[in-house]
Amino acid sequence: MDNVILHVDMDAFFASVEQRDNPDLKGKPVIVGGISERGVVSTCSYEARRYGIHSAMPMFMAREKCPNGIFVSGRYGKYAKVSQEIFEIFNEVTPLVEPVSIDEGFLDLSQGKMKDGIEAARYIKNRVFKEVGLTLSIGISYNVCYIL
Ligand SMILES: [Mg+2]
Numbered sequence: 511m512d513n514v515i516l517h518v519d520m521d522a523f524f525a526s527v528e529q530r531d532n533p534d535l536k537g538k539p540v541i542v543g544g545i546s547e548r549g550v551v552s553t554c555s556y557e558a559r560r561y562g563i564h565s566a567m568p569m570f571m572a573r574e575k576c577p578n579g580i581f582v583s584g585r586y587g588k589y590a591k592v593s594q595e596i597f598e599i600f601n602e603v604t605p606l607v608e609p610v611s612i613d614e615g616f617l618d619l620s621q622g623k624m625k626d627g628i629e630a631a632r633y634i635k636n637r638v639f640k641e642v643g644l645t646l647s648i649g650i651s652y653n654v655c656y657i658l
Contacts, residue, residue, distance in 0.1 A: 512652040512654050512655065513618050513652060513653045513655060514618075514620070514625065514626070514627040514630075514650065514651075514652050515616055515652060515653055516616065516619065516627060516630060516631060516648050516649070516650055517614075517616055517648065517649040517650075517651070518600065518614065518616075518617060518646055518647075518648050519613065519614040519646060519647050519648075519649075520613035520614070520644060520645075520646045521556075521645045521646055521647055522553055522554065523553055523589065523613035523644075524542040524553035524584055524589055525541070525542050525553045526555070526644050527585075527589055527592055527644065528540055528542060528582050530644060531588075535555075535582075537557060538555070538557055538579075538580055539554070539555060539557040539558035539560070539561060539563070539576050539578070539579040539580065540554065540557070540558060540579070540582060541558050541563060541572050541576070541579050541580065541581050541582065542554065542582045542584045543569055543572075543581075543583075543584060544583070545569060545581045545583045547569065548569070548570075549568075550566055550568055550569060551563060551564065551565055551567045551568075551569060551572050552565060552584055554579075558572075558579055562575050563575055563576060563579070589612060589613075592644070593612045593613060595641070595642050596642060596644075596646075597609065597615070599634060599637050599641070599642075600615060600634065602623075603617060603619075603622050603623065603624060603630055604617050604618060604619055604621060604622030604623070604630075605621055605622070606618035606619075606620065606621055606622070613646075617630070618653075627652075628650065631650055634646070634648065635648065
């Protein structure tokens with residue numbers, strides 16, 4: 511039997527939390543990270559990515575590329591709390607959750623309540639959006655288990 515595996519990853523996680531909590535930031539280039547000149551970009555919104563900004567870029571470079579960007583020092587305690595809420599939903603879908611980072615993980619559906627990858631992915635996207643107010647992307651694949 512093949513195990514269906516989901517890879518779930520929040521969209522621009524830190525920047526999306528900031529946009530969710532402050533509607534003035536919606537639709538704007540939001541850059542989260544160390545805001546001093548020696549800091550680096552942790553996450554940026556999709557609007558900021560259009561300026562060529564990406565994670566791990568030195569903050570001074572991000573400021574050059576997007577002088578009108580909104581630079582936010584991260585609220586990491588808040589992101590950890592939101593992460594907990596998201597993983598609670600993942601854990602309801604299957605007990606086999608392997609976190610990769612604060613906003614990303616693998617879900618093995620073999621012991622879950624939903625076996626169908628697309629059904630589980632839709633369910634997760636809907637619940638996270640309704641209950642947490644954020645979007646995520648999900649990749650679906652499988653592991654082939656051979657018994658030798
Ligand atoms: Mg992510």
